[in-house]
Amino acid sequence: MNIVHYTILIDSTSQTDTFLNLLLNDKLLPDFSELAGKTGALFSSSQIAHYLDKEEKHGIKLITKNTSQSLITMSSGERKKALLNYTLESSPDYLIVVNPFDNLDYHYQKELKGKLLTLAADLPIIQIINRVEDFLPLAANYAKLEGDKLIHFDSKTHLFSETIKTKSTFSKLNIPRPLNAKLFTGNNLVRLRSVSVSFNDKPVLSNISWQIHSGDFWQLKGPNGSGKSTLLAMITGDSQKGYGQELYLFGTKKGSGESVWDIKKNIGYFTPAMTDKFRGYHTLENMLISGLHDSIGLYVKPTEIEKRLASDWLELLQLSAKKTQYFHQLSTTEKRMLLTARAMIKHPPLLLLDEPTSGLDDSSALLFVSLVNKIANDSTTAIVYVSHREEKGLDPKKVFELIPIKNGSTGKIKSFK
């Protein structure tokens, strides 16, 4: 049997959800005529979000029915593994994989690549990717999704030459100065000494010691399940695991009467999942100003000074022309840049960026990274950037790497100075 595969390149203009919907409902004939009447299965982060929502809302176990853990408590890599097993159980006629290697560590990427290549002997695979390095070598039909249009290419080389079009980087403008805010001004932002964490007797972090100082630029690395999110949750005050341990946040020992708000006001935070929280009609200006008030929408009338500050940020992001547009009208890349600017607008002592480029194409990732480097250069805000990828152009000064061993991960520091 001659199996037909597809490779489809996407970027921040692609209307991927609409495309997938049409494809799965047989509405993309004649392009995919050999799939007509067949049942496809989807392996994507949107499916994980769908099942997270379903399992939470209805208190049922779907993709986690064979495990003792709920989906919400799993690490991103563990969720992807669970989704793949669940998807393949339904014996689909064809498989759509969207950015399958995002959020996965090197070893699981390799394992998944092998698995998909084996499956491809019998199962048509439609790979939808935005990073050239994620290309799975399948003899395939090649196309690019531009907006809602599928443009066909006769070879992989022609398709990928499309991605080399680099977008402009930032102007020489400095990042706008903050307004006066009562934030922590000390040098020792975060200090952990021999901190350990277990979940239900499963050790995750073992004897972690780490200090984050004002102006630091860290990359936080470690394989799937090594405890990166667990560590971040302790720093943001979202985990109770730090109580009774040597964990100091912004000059205060964890558990000495501080509120979560005392911690959070000193932290700017961005992770791609946040984009979905802003569903209403928020103008770009209001979105930015809401970062000064730590609110999701803006519920107070902005002052002229706040408006001026928002306008300066929009100029830096080259979004001034879209000032009166709504957030949901922006491209994926623009949304991420705006939410990062929102996290940074008050120049918090600490900025946490959790896999901020996952799901971005190569040139968008480069643009995003240049914003992060600019923030690092133009401010005293310390940055912690979590990423599995060796992010091209990213310029951290130190790396904190979690190394899993039997009793939980230990931390290793690498400094580039």
Ligand SMILES: Nc1ncnc2c1ncn2[C@@H]1O[C@H](COP(=O)(O)OP(=O)(O)OP(=O)(O)O)[C@@H](O)[C@H]1O
């Ligand atoms: N509430 C919880 N209950 C049980 N186990 C948990 C809980 N939270 C985290 N874990 C487990 O702790 C381990 C570390 O998870 P964490 O999410 O911190 O890893 P990570 O390094 O961020 O991984 P990834 O790169 O896959 O996102 C995982 O094995 C996870 O299943």
